Amino acid sequence: MTELERHTYDVVVIGAGGAGLRAAIEAREQGKRTAIVCKSLFGKAHTVMAEGGCAAAMGNANSNDNWKTHYVDTMRGGKFLNNWRMAELHAQEAPDRVWELETYGALFDRTPDGKISQRNFGGHTYPRLAHVGDRTGLELIRTLQQKIVSLQQEDFEATGDYEANLKVYAECTVTELLKDGDAISGAFGYWRESGRFILFDAPAVILATGGVGKSFKVTSNSWEYTGDGHALAMRAGATLINMEFIQFHPTGMVWPPSVKGILVTESVRGDGGVLKNSEGKRFMFDYVPDVFRAQYAETEEEADRWYKDADNNRRPPELLPRDEVARAINSEVKAGRGTPHGGVFLDVSSRLPAEEITRRLPSMYHQFKELADVDITAEPMEVGPTCHYVMGGVEVEPDTAQSSVKGLYAAGEVAGGMHGSNRLGGNSLSDLLVFGRRAGAGAAMYVESLGENRPQIAEADIDAAAAEALAPFELEGGENPYTIHQELQQSMNDLVGIIRKADEIEQALARLVEFRGRIAKMTVEGHRQFNPGWHLALDLRNMLTVSECVAKAALLREESRGGHTRDDFPGMNADWRKLLLVCSLEGDGDGVTVVKKDQIPMREDLLELFERSELAKYLTEEELPV
Numbered sequence: 001m002t003e004l005e006r007h008t009y010d011v012v013v014i015g016a017g018g019a020g021l022r023a024a025i026e027a028r029e030q031g032k033r034t035a036i037v038c039k040s041l042f043g044k045a046h047t048v049m050a051e052g053g054c055a056a057a058m059g060n061a062n063s064n065d066n067w068k069t070h071y072v073d074t075m076r077g078g079k080f081l082n083n084w085r086m087a088e089l090h091a092q093e094a095p096d097r098v099w100e101l102e103t104y105g106a107l108f109d110r111t112p113d114g115k116i117s118q119r120n121f122g123g124h125t126y127p128r129l130a131h132v133g134d135r136t137g138l139e140l141i142r143t144l145q146q147k148i149v150s151l152q153q154e155d156f157e158a159t160g161d162y163e164a165n166l167k168v169y170a171e172c173t174v175t176e177l178l179k180d181g182d183a184i185s186g187a188f189g190y191w192r193e194s195g196r197f198i199l200f201d202a203p204a205v206i207l208a209t210g211g212v213g214k215s216f217k218v219t220s221n222s223w224e225y226t227g228d229g230h231a232l233a234m235r236a237g238a239t240l241i242n243m244e245f246i247q248f249h250p251t252g253m254v255w256p257p258s259v260k261g262i263l264v265t266e267s268v269r270g271d272g273g274v275l276k277n278s279e280g281k282r283f284m285f286d287y288v289p290d291v292f293r294a295q296y297a298e299t300e301e302e303a304d305r306w307y308k309d310a311d312n313n314r315r316p317p318e319l320l321p322r323d324e325v326a327r328a329i330n331s332e333v334k335a336g337r338g339t340p341h342g343g344v345f346l347d348v349s350s351r352l353p354a355e356e357i358t359r360r361l362p363s364m365y366h367q368f369k370e371l372a373d374v375d376i377t378a379e380p381m382e383v384g385p386t387c388h389y390v391m392g393g394v395e396v397e398p399d400t401a402q403s404s405v406k407g408l409y410a411a412g413e414v415a416g417g418m419h420g421s422n423r424l425g426g427n428s429l430s431d432l433l434v435f436g437r438r439a440g441a442g443a444a445m446y447v448e449s450l451g452e453n454r455p456q457i458a459e460a461d462i463d464a465a466a467a468e469a470l471a472p473f474e475l476e477g478g479e480n481p482y483t484i485h486q487e488l489q490q491s492m493n494d495l496v497g498i499i500r501k502a503d504e505i506e507q508a509l510a511r512l513v514e515f516r517g518r519i520a521k522m523t524v525e526g527h528r529q530f531n532p533g534w535h536l537a538l539d540l541r542n543m544l545t546v547s548e549c550v551a552k553a554a555l556l557r558e559e560s561r562g563g564h565t566r567d568d569f570p571g572m573n574a575d576w577r578k579l580l581l582v583c584s585l586e587g588d589g590d591g592v593t594v595v596k597k598d599q600i601p602m603r604e605d606l607l608e609l610f611e612r613s614e615l616a617k618y619l620t621e622e623e624l625p626v
């Protein structure tokens with residue numbers, strides 16, 4: 001029998017970023033005993049790193065804005081592959097979620113007349129991102145944590161125990177989900193510091209584990225993004241969708257090498273920054289695709305006027321959706337018009353006064369000064385694409401966030417569908433709040449429906465989870481996980497990166513098979529007390545599964561759309577838009593299967609929000625309204 005500590009909850013939320021915290025608040029407010037488990041320190045999630053802001057059609061900076069325009073922008077940005085019901089709920093509910101944050105204590109930047117300020121971002125028709133300088137994620141997390149503390153204080157008054165109904169287990173990694181028949185029964189994990197095992201008995205688990213960026217070499221993501229939630233869901237029998245769509249953010253730092261990939265927020269362009277090649281040309285005007293031509297300026301003069309008068313001018317092409325800008329930068333560098341360190345120039349210094357730059361973009365100023373010794377108020381930055389976000393994730397039911405497994409929910413970056421083939425900047429923070437809340441409510445409702453009939457955990461399943469976690473200690477003389485991780489990252493970057501081809505993806509798949517063999521034989525040194533090699537060994541299994549999903553789906557989708565660019569299939573294909581690629585684990589749990597599934601056609605009243613001429617760019621002839 002495995003030695004472990006054991007806790008019983010109604011709902012276990014895995015992840016303490018924006019999605020996890022909002023989900024936990026909801027579940028607790030609906031009367032459910034809730035645990036939050038996170039593998040990093042409490043407060044240190046990706047959400048904290050979010051800079052630019054949270055998209056919500058509040059209409060504060062331009063009163064023409066409304067949820068319908070936000071919906072249209074989101075579908076357009078995702079190239080119509082989005083789950084339209086998720087995009088609808090998101091656009092409708094985001095403003096309420098932002099206002100609600102104010103009731104929790106958030107302090108957003110203000111407009112001159114005292115409303116929540118909203119800034120421009122790529123693909124958004126109107127200034128729409130509620131923000132706090134360029135540190136919005138920090139405020140979001142601070143506020144949600146504050147709300148959690150206030151709920152714990154209420155519980156203390158009622159029960160004498162702060163943690164009676166809502167408790168945080170930080171630096172605790174979940175390695176397996178447990179099931180009773182076809183329903184979730186709990187989660188198994190270990191304390192990172194001691195290596196001791198921990199078990200949560202719970203009929204509902206909400207995955208809020210974020211993304212997968214650590215499978216790629218150049219990424220804006222931190223060590224936590226190893227695709228754990230994606231892989232946990234698959235091992236529990238759930239499905240993933242849209243895994244071929246990886247967002248390469250156009251502007252990561254390219255120099256010095258130690259900081260390559262760190263994000264340069266899109267706010268720099270939203271606030272007036274422009275992209276130039278080594279010849280000093282504002283090259284984005286050459287890269288406006290036909291589907292966006294009507295909405296983007298054709299001259300520098302018109303683009304510059306837009307910053308002051310957005311109603312009477314078209315947007316600068318620097319603010320095209322991220323996939324378009326990333327591909328354009330890639331082409332400029334490949335054509336030999338890049339900067340000395342292989343990027344392009346992002347210049348805000350010649351566009352705004354120094355004081356305004358340091359006021360609006362304080363983090364960027366410090367980031368470049370401290371990490372690259374570049375003063376962005378006086379000289380341009382060098383930037384290039386970096387793996388940033390995964391659009392793919394757990395396939396969920398839009399209204400409740402439930403996966404295909406009973407009792408398993410997913411919200412935030414780990415969930416798929418909402419962003420289609422490409423996410424608009426700012427739409428993640430709002431996604432976390434909207435679907436975090438919905439997942440918390442969905443899980444609470446499910447637990448309520450169970451009454452006394454809760455799924456049970458079998459002792460044999462606990463022993464199996466423990467054996468799987470300890471497997472890397474059992475072998476001697478194998479490779480260490482660090483070498484395999486580096487090679488995996490390099491392969492994904494080079495062969496399934498921003499521009500893809502069938503023969504390269506096939507090479508990647510062959511390498512992944514080889515990695516699977518090597519991972520089965522890897523060894524870790526030492527013992528279970530804080531042992532980063534062991535932690536990486538466990539994370540590597542997840543990264544491998546996720547990488548297989550990305551590569552297999554990328555090979556199957558023979559078109560280019562959003563965050564999936566095939567050199568050998570350069571155009572968008574309307575027949576492919578009707579198809580989702582669904583990943584699951586094969587019978588023995590050892591390899592990924594990808595199958596095609598039909599998209600549910602968009603509801604008629606939502607179709608009517610678009611001009612027929614625009615729909616014709618995305619839909620097949622038969623799908624077009626008469």
Ligand code: FAD
Binds near residue numbers: 019047172
């Ligand atoms: P996270 O906030 O990453 O939280 C994941 C949590 O899961 C963490 O607590 C982690 O410890 C935990 N976890 C993971 N695996 C396990 C496990 N096995 N066991 C236990 N716990 C686990 N989006 C915007 O909308 N606007 C922006 O301005 C913006 N700027 C960004 C800037 C940067 C630098 C980056 C990297 C991203 C940015 N994004 C932005 C994207 C956005 O921040 C993320 O998509 C979002 O924060 C993800 O939130 P989440 O709650 O899904 O996951």
